[in-house]
Amino acid sequence: MKKTSGRGQVKSVVDILGKRIAAAQYKEGEILPIEQQLADSLGVGRNALREAVKVLSGKGLIATAPRSGTRIRPRDEWNMLDPDVLSWHADPETATPEFLLALLEIRRIIEPRAAELAAVRATREDVATILAAYDDMQRYQEDPDRRVSADIELHTAILAASHNAYISHFRYAIATYLKAHSKIGQRSDREKLRKDLELHHDIAWSIARCKAKSAYSNSVRMLNHGRLRVEEAEHSLAEEAKRSA
Amino acid sequence: MKKTSGRGQVKSVVDILGKRIAAAQYKEGEILPIEQQLADSLGVGRNALREAVKVLSGKGLIATAPRSGTRIRPRDEWNMLDPDVLSWHADPETATPEFLLALLEIRRIIEPRAAELAAVRATREDVATILAAYDDMQRYQEDPDRRVSADIELHTAILAASHNAYISHFRYAIATYLKAHSKIGQRSDREKLRKDLELHHDIAWSIARCKAKSAYSNSVRMLNHGRLRVEEAEHSLAEEAKRSA
DNA sequence: GTGAAAAATAAATACGATCTATTATTATTT
DNA sequence: AAATAATAATAGATCGTATTTATTTTTCAC
Numbered sequence: 001m002k003k004t005s006g007r008g009q010v011k012s013v014v015d016i017l018g019k020r021i022a023a024a025q026y027k028e029g030e031i032l033p034i035e036q037q038l039a040d041s042l043g044v045g046r047n048a049l050r051e052a053v054k055v056l057s058g059k060g061l062i063a064t065a066p067r068s069g070t071r072i073r074p075r076d077e078w079n080m081l082d083p084d085v086l087s088w089h090a091d092p093e094t095a096t097p098e099f100l101l102a103l104l105e106i107r108r109i110i111e112p113r114a115a116e117l118a119a120v121r122a123t124r125e126d127v128a129t130i131l132a133a134y135d136d137m138q139r140y141q142e143d144p145d146r147r148v149s150a151d152i153e154l155h156t157a158i159l160a161a162s163h164n165a166y167i168s169h170f171r172y173a174i175a176t177y178l179k180a181h182s183k184i185g186q187r188s189d190r191e192k193l194r195k196d197l198e199l200h201h202d203i204a205w206s207i208a209r210c211k212a213k214s215a216y217s218n219s220v221r222m223l224n225h226g227r228l229r230v231e232e233a234e235h236s237l238a239e240e241a242k243r244s245a
Numbered sequence: 246m247k248k249t250s251g252r253g254q255v256k257s258v259v260d261i262l263g264k265r266i267a268a269a270q271y272k273e274g275e276i277l278p279i280e281q282q283l284a285d286s287l288g289v290g291r292n293a294l295r296e297a298v299k300v301l302s303g304k305g306l307i308a309t310a311p312r313s314g315t316r317i318r319p320r321d322e323w324n325m326l327d328p329d330v331l332s333w334h335a336d337p338e339t340a341t342p343e344f345l346l347a348l349l350e351i352r353r354i355i356e357p358r359a360a361e362l363a364a365v366r367a368t369r370e371d372v373a374t375i376l377a378a379y380d381d382m383q384r385y386q387e388d389p390d391r392r393v394s395a396d397i398e399l400h401t402a403i404l405a406a407s408h409n410a411y412i413s414h415f416r417y418a419i420a421t422y423l424k425a426h427s428k429i430g431q432r433s434d435r436e437k438l439r440k441d442l443e444l445h446h447d448i449a450w451s452i453a454r455c456k457a458k459s460a461y462s463n464s465v466r467m468l469n470h471g472r473l474r475v476e477e478a479e480h481s482l483a484e485e486a487k488r489s490a
Numbered sequence: 491g492t493g494a495a496a497a498a499t500a501a502a503t504a505c506g507a508t509c510t511a512t513t514a515t516t517a518t519t520t
Numbered sequence: 521a522a523a524t525a526a527t528a529a530t531a532g533a534t535c536g537t538a539t540t541t542a543t544t545t546t547t548c549a550c
Contacts, residue, residue, distance in 0.1 A: 007311075007503055007540060010299060034530065045505045047292060050532085051299045054255060058300040058329070066531040067513040076405075080414045081326045084303070106411045113354045160321070166351045166418065169325045173411065252511060252532060279501065290534045295503090311502040312542045496547070503540070511532070518525070 009044050013052035014084070016042065021061050021072060022088035032062070032070040059085055083172040090180040100184070103177040104227060110170050111155070112219040118161035119207045119215040126161035127208045133157050134204040138197060148182045154200060158207065181226075192225075199225055254289045258297035259329070261287065266306050266317055267333035277307070277315040304330055328417040335425040345429070348422040349472060355415050356400070357464035363406035364452045364460040371406035372453045378402050379449040383442060393427045399445060403452065426471075437470075444470055 020026055032038055039049040053070060056062050060079045064070045079085055089099055118126070136150035155178070156171040199222040206214035265271055277283055284294040298315060301307050305324045309315045324330055334344055363371070381395035400423070401416040444467040451459035 009504070014303070036530095047295075047506085048504060050292075051296050053531095054296040055299050055303040058259070058303050060328070064531060065513080066511070067515090067529060069530065076410065076413065079324075079327055080410050082324055083305070102409050102411055105409055109355060109358045109412070164347050164350050165321065165325045166347055167354070168321060254533075292535090293533060296533095309502060310542080311540065312500055312544095314501065492550085494547100494549085496545100498545070499543080501541085501543095503538100505536105505538080507535090509532100509534075512530085514527105514529085516525100516527070518523105520521105520523075 009048045010051045010055070013042055013044055013049060014055050015088075017052060017056060018059075018061065018084060018088045019091055021056070022085065023091065023094040026072050028072050028074050030072050031068070032072070034069060061085070081169070081173060083176075086172055086176040090176050092180070092183050095180055095184060100177065100180060103173055104223070106170075107174060107177065108220070108223045108227075110167060111158070111174070111223060112216045114159050114162045114167050114170075115203055115207060115215040115219040116212045117164070117167070118158050119210050119212040121163045122161035122207055122210075126157065129157040130154060130161065130204050130207060134200060137200060141193065141197065144182060148178055151200070152178050154204065158203070161207065196222070196225060254293045255296045255300070258287055258289055258294060259300050260333075262297060262301060263304075263306065263329060263333045264336055266301070267330065268336065268339040271317050273317050273319050275317050276313070277317070279314060306330070326414070326418060328421075331417055331421040335421050337425070337428050340425055340429060345422065345425060348418055349468070351415075352419060352422065353465070353468045353472075355412065356403070356419070356468060357461045359404050359407045359412050359415075360448055360452060360460040360464040361457045362409070362412070363403050364455050364457040366408045367406035367452055367455075371402065374402040375399060375406065375449050375452060379445060382445060386438065386442065389427060393423055396445070397423050399449065403448070406452065441467075441470060 026032065033041065035046055035049055035053075039046045042049065053062065053064065057064060059082050060073060060077050062070050063073050080089075089095060118130075122130070133150055133154035133156075137147060137154060140146035140150055152171075152175045155174045159168045159171050159174070162168060199218065202218040203215060203222060206212075206218050271277065278286065280291055280294055280298075284291045287294065298307065298309065302309060304327050305318060305322050307315055308318050325334075334340060363375075367375070378395055378399035378401075382392060382399060385391035385395055397416075397420045400419045404413045404416050404419070407413060444463065447463040448460060448467060451457075451463050
């Protein structure tokens with residue numbers, strides 16, 4: 001009968017509360033139960049809970065004040081680009097198509113310009129990483145998980161090759177998008193996947209060949225293709241909702 | 246001689262450690278002193294320190310492991326777009342011109358497109374906020390602090406009018422840039438400020454008039470003007486360094 | 491000697507009890 | 521009715537102790 005139940009409790013409390021908040025299970029402005037109660041209800045000590053609360057405060061999701069308690073802050077003050085916050089929003093249970101579209105919109109702003117910069121600034125190592133990732137994508141076409149990983153690797157490598165830390169940071173947003181998309185969006189449509197691979201090939205090689213203009217336009221082409229896929233997915237989700245209603 | 250020194254300790258420990266880490270006072274891969282020592286040296290209890298450490302972990306700056314201690318994570322894994330992380334990097338003591346240039350680079354990618362979207366999507370309230378901010382900028386031309394605040398307000402309002410939470414989140418990066426720029430960059434050069442105001446006027450009004458194309462190009466013009474100013478500042482910093490060497 | 495298993499160890503992780511500081515609310519006074 | 525003082529609720533912070541985990545050292549068999 002060990003009372004003290006292992007490790008990683010703070011992390012898990014952060015995730016639980018983070019997901020609840022992202023899913024609006026606690027609404028903006030709402031006040032959480034007092035520390036002791038919340039700790040009890042989560043089966044952890046007050047210290048562990050407090051550490052979790054501090055982490056969430058650091059991400060802008062909540063604010064604490066003595067006597068008044070712990071309050072959910074307005075959504076537009078959250079650190080939306082925080083990797084954890086992104087992943088909580090991507091929870092397949094509660095993620096909305098708007099979420100994917102918002103991410104896609106910013107991808108369409110950042111990625112073509114990142115590709116353009118990468119074509120100019122990539123070192124030989126950068127290029128090697130990019131091409132290796134493309135190879136993996138091709139190799140693992142049949143294995144959804146590994147294909148997505150390689151896809152993420154490729155986009156990450158392109159952003160990194162822009163040699164701008166702020167641009168590079170978008171890898172988390174893109175990774176979140178790609179993971180969510182692969183879960184929510186798509187059963188593997190053979191023809192779409194082939195086309196997608198080809199588009200990735202074109203970007204990778206424009207960068208490898210220092211063609212900034214084509215890197216830009218190939219990135220745009222790729223994201224247009226993605227957009228179509230999201231819109232279809234959204235459409236099919238709507239159909240589903242109609243059916244279940 | 247109060248041992249228990251008031252409140253807000255966690256916040257202040259987070260800031261102290263955050264700044265040290267951002268300034269590479271602790272280097273990547275380095276291991277921090279053990280909790281008890283570090284807590285003692287900062288004059289706080291171990292719990293307060295632990296809460297601070299958890300916050301910094303949440304922002305990707307450090308990672309903890311039993312037995313091995315608390316280690317500084319590689320820079321490219323930090324949440325660079327976190328408002329706190331941004332502000333720690335903007336510390337005038339240690340901020341580099343590269344920092345400003347990196348931020349300016351991403352501003353040049355995001356803001357014109359945000360302005361374009363704002364021209365299409367802004368509600369009447371959005372437009373009112375944008376124009377009010379512009380008015381303040383004009384009104385407080387002579388008061389550097391208030392002028393910068395109004396400048397930040399204006400850019401924030403434009404991003405908000407894009408109605409995309411991820412784009413809007415950039416307000417922190419822009420605010421950091423503008424604050425740092427006003428501190429580091431510029432004694433107020435009358436002619437530059439007048440030109441700057443004019444450029445802001447043009448953006449605000451293209452958005453108000455739903456002119457997406459001009460909003461885009463006016464945003465580009467404004468940022469080009471900014472770039473010149475950063476490059477001059479960088480140049481003068483280099484001169485200063487030469488003289489002091 | 492060498493390699494693998496076992497023990498010691500050092501660090502973070504977690505709990506619980508207790509005290510403090512702050513502040514919203516309530517009660518009191520003017 | 522308004523200003524002020526008391527109250528109580530809640531987060532903030534500390535201390536001490538036990539647990540867990542991963543590394544290092546030691547032991548022991550081969």
